[in-house]
Amino acid sequence: MRWLRHHLIGIVAVAVLVYLFIPIAVIMVLSFNKPSGKYNLSWNEFSLDGWTNLCGVPGVCSSFATSIQIGIISTIVATILGTMIAFALVRYRFRGRSTTNLLIFLPMATPEVVMGASLLALFLNLRFPLGQATVTIAHIMFIISFVVVTVKARLQGMDPMLEEAARDLYAGPRQVFRYVTFPLVLPGILGAALLGFSLSFDDFIISFFNAGTLVTFPIYIWGAAQRGIPVQVNALATIVFLVALAIVLTAQFVNHRRRQALERSAVDMDTFSRS
Amino acid sequence: MVAVVPTAARSGASAPVAQRSSKTGYLLLFPGMAWLGVFFAIPFVTLFMTSLQAPVAGSPGKYQFGLEFGNYASAMAEYWPLFLRSFLYAGIATLLALAIAYPLAYFIAFRAGQWRSLMLVLVIAPSFASFLLRTYAWKTILADEGIITSTLNSLHLLPEGRILNTGIAVVAGLTYNFLPFMILPLYAALEKIDPRLMEAAGDLYASPQTAFRKVTWPLSMPGIVAGTLLTFIPASGDYINAALLGSTGNRMIGNAIQINFIQFRDYPTASALSFVLMAAILVLVFTYIRRAGTEDLV
Numbered sequence: 001m002r003w004l005r006h007h008l009i010g011i012v013a014v015a016v017l018v019y020l021f022i023p024i025a026v027i028m029v030l031s032f033n034k035p036s037g038k039y040n041l042s043w044n045e046f047s048l049d050g051w052t053n054l055c056g057v058p059g060v061c062s063s064f065a066t067s068i069q070i071g072i073i074s075t076i077v078a079t080i081l082g083t084m085i086a087f088a089l090v091r092y093r094f095r096g097r098s099t100t101n102l103l104i105f106l107p108m109a110t111p112e113v114v115m116g117a118s119l120l121a122l123f124l125n126l127r128f129p130l131g132q133a134t135v136t137i138a139h140i141m142f143i144i145s146f147v148v149v150t151v152k153a154r155l156q157g158m159d160p161m162l163e164e165a166a167r168d169l170y171a172g173p174r175q176v177f178r179y180v181t182f183p184l185v186l187p188g189i190l191g192a193a194l195l196g197f198s199l200s201f202d203d204f205i206i207s208f209f210n211a212g213t214l215v216t217f218p219i220y221i222w223g224a225a226q227r228g229i230p231v232q233v234n235a236l237a238t239i240v241f242l243v244a245l246a247i248v249l250t251a252q253f254v255n256h257r258r259r260q261a262l263e264r265s266a267v268d269m270d271t272f273s274r275s
Numbered sequence: 276m277v278a279v280v281p282t283a284a285r286s287g288a289s290a291p292v293a294q295r296s297s298k299t300g301y302l303l304l305f306p307g308m309a310w311l312g313v314f315f316a317i318p319f320v321t322l323f324m325t326s327l328q329a330p331v332a333g334s335p336g337k338y339q340f341g342l343e344f345g346n347y348a349s350a351m352a353e354y355w356p357l358f359l360r361s362f363l364y365a366g367i368a369t370l371l372a373l374a375i376a377y378p379l380a381y382f383i384a385f386r387a388g389q390w391r392s393l394m395l396v397l398v399i400a401p402s403f404a405s406f407l408l409r410t411y412a413w414k415t416i417l418a419d420e421g422i423i424t425s426t427l428n429s430l431h432l433l434p435e436g437r438i439l440n441t442g443i444a445v446v447a448g449l450t451y452n453f454l455p456f457m458i459l460p461l462y463a464a465l466e467k468i469d470p471r472l473m474e475a476a477g478d479l480y481a482s483p484q485t486a487f488r489k490v491t492w493p494l495s496m497p498g499i500v501a502g503t504l505l506t507f508i509p510a511s512g513d514y515i516n517a518a519l520l521g522s523t524g525n526r527m528i529g530n531a532i533q534i535n536f537i538q539f540r541d542y543p544t545a546s547a548l549s550f551v552l553m554a555a556i557l558v559l560v561f562t563y564i565r566r567a568g569t570e571d572l573v
Contacts, residue, residue, distance in 0.1 A: 009378055009381060009382050009386065010382060010386060012378040012379070012382075013378055013379045013381075013382035013383070013386075013387075013394075016375055016376070016378065016379040017379065017394070017397050017398070019375070019451075020397070020398065020400075020401045020451075020454065020455075021397075021400075021401060022412075022416060023401070023404070023408075023409040023410075023412035023413060023416065023451070024400075024401055024404050024409070024412075026412035026415050026416060027404055027405075027408050027409070027412050030412075030415070041414055041415050041418065042415060042418065042420075081306050081307035081310060082307060084303040084304070084306065084307055085303065085304055085307040085308065087303050088299075088300045088301075088303035088304040091300075092297070092299065092300025092303065093300065094300045094301055094304065100304065100308060103308060103311050103312070103315070103316065104311070106315070106560075107311065107315055108505075109504070109508055109556070109560045110508075110553065110556070111508055111509060111511065111512020111513075111529070111552060111553070111556065112509065112512060112513075113512045113513075113514065113529040113532050113533065113549065113552070114322075114512060114532075114549045114552055114553045114556075115315070115318075117322060117532055117536055117545060117546065117549040118318035118319050118321065118322035118546075118549065119314060119318045120536060121318060121321045121322045121324075121325040121542065121546055122314075122317065122318040122321045122322075124325075124542065125321050125324075125325065137314055138314070140310060140314075141310060141311065141314040141315050144307055144310060144311060145311075148307075198402065198403060202402070202405055202406050204406065204407055204515065205513075205514075205515070205529075205533075208533075208537070209533075209536065209537070217405070218405065218406070218407055221405060221407045221408060221411075222407060225407070225411060225519060229408070229411065233408065234408070237404050237405045237408050238404075240403060240404070240405070241400075241403045241404040244400075244403035245396075245400050245403060248396050248399075248400070249396060252392055252393070252396060256392070
C-alpha cells in the first residue's frame, strides 16, 4: 500500500504517456490492414499493400510532395524572419516594443479558423488567386511567432560571459557573431525550424481556407475521410512520425553527449586550477 | 569602493550589448513584422469589412461594400447555440486536460531525473503524426463494438448507448488533441519551483495535501493560466473533432464558419461569426495579459 502511494504519481504519468500514444499505435497497426469495406477503421486481414505500393492510390504522393514543398519554403522564410526578430528583441532597444510583442503573441492565441477566414477575406477582396502561393504565405505568417519564441528563449538563456570573453580576446563584432553567438544559438534555430516544418506539414484548417483547388497532404486526408482513407496514408504518416522522432532523439543524444563532454572538461579545469 | 569600480565598469562595457540602439534593430524587425502586419493584422480589417457587406441585388452570391450591422444580428440569431456549445465543449476539454496533464507535468518536473528530457520528447512526439489521422484513429478506439464503449455500456454509464457521434466523443477528441499544449506550460512553471519550498512546508508539519494546496498549486499558477488558455483557445475554434467524431447535433462554431465560407460562400455571415469568436477570445487573452504581461508569454 505504501509502495503504491509512493509510486502512484509515476504510474499515472506513465499511463498518460501511454494514452498519448494510443492513436499512434492505431495508425501504425491499421497501416498493415486490408480493410474489408471502404473504411479502414477496424482490423480485418494482414497486408503489406500500404507499404509496398506507397504511391498506389492517385493523389496520395502528389499531395505529400506538395506539403513537403510548402513546408520547406515556408520554414526557411519564417525561420530567417523570426530569428531576425528574436535578435532585435533581445539585443536591441527600439520603440514600440509592446506592440511588437503583441503582434507576435496574437497569432499563437488566435484560433486557426479565424486566421484562415480573415486571410481568405483578404485574398478574396484582392482577387488574389488561391493556390500554393497563398498557402505558403499563410504558413510563413503563423510559423514566424513560434520561431521568435523558440530562438528568443535560446538567446536569453545564453551566458553573456562567452561573448564578453571573445571581445576581451580582441574579436571584432563580426567574429564574435560568427564564432561565438551564432554557433551557440544554432541549436535553437534548428529546433525552431523543425517545429515550423512540423506545424506547416500538419496544418489543415488555415490551408483548407486558402488552398482553392490545391491539395496538401492534410487536405487529401480530409477529403479521403468521407470516402475511406487508403492504407497508404497510414504508412506515410507512420514514416513521417518515425523520421521526426529519430531526428529529435538524435538531437537529444548529441546535446547530452556535448553537455557531458563540457562537464568533464570543466572538472578538468577545476582540478587544474586547484593544483 | 575600489572593488566595486571595476565591476561597475565591466557591466557598463557589456550593457550596450543588450541595449544597442541603432538602425540595425529596426532593420532586423522590419521584414518579419511587415509580414505579420500584411498577412495577420490587415486581414482582420478586411474580415471586419466583409462582415458588413451587403448582397448585390439580383445576383445571389455576390457582395458589395456596406455597413450591414444586421449581419451580426442574423448570424448570432442563427448560430448562438453553436457558440455556447463550442465554449462548453472547449471548457470541459480544458478542465479534463488540466486534470490529466498535471500529474505528468509534476512527475517530469520533480521525479523523472535522467528521464526528464526523454519524457518531454515523448510528450511532443505524437504531434509528429498527422492531427487528422490521430483524430480519425479515435473513431476506431471509440467504435460502438470497441472495448471502451462495450465496457462502459455494460456498466450502463452511457446515456446514448454509444460514444461515437456524440458530444462525449468530441470532448474526448479535443482533450486528447490539445493535451501537449497543457502539459508543456505546466511543466515549465513547475520546473521553476524550488523543491526546497515543498520540503520546508513538510518540515513545518504541513501534510502533503496541505503542502500541495498552499505551496505547489499556487506557485504553478502561471503554468495553469497559460496552459488553460493554450488549450481552450484552439479547442473552441476547432471543427475537425466535431466533424470527424460528432454527429450533426454536435457541430461547433468552427464548422459553421467553414461551411458558410467555403460551401455556402456566404462571406458576410462567416466573417461576422469569425469576428465574434475572435472578440470573445480576445477578452480572455487580454485579461490574461493584464495578469502576467506579454513578455512572459512571448
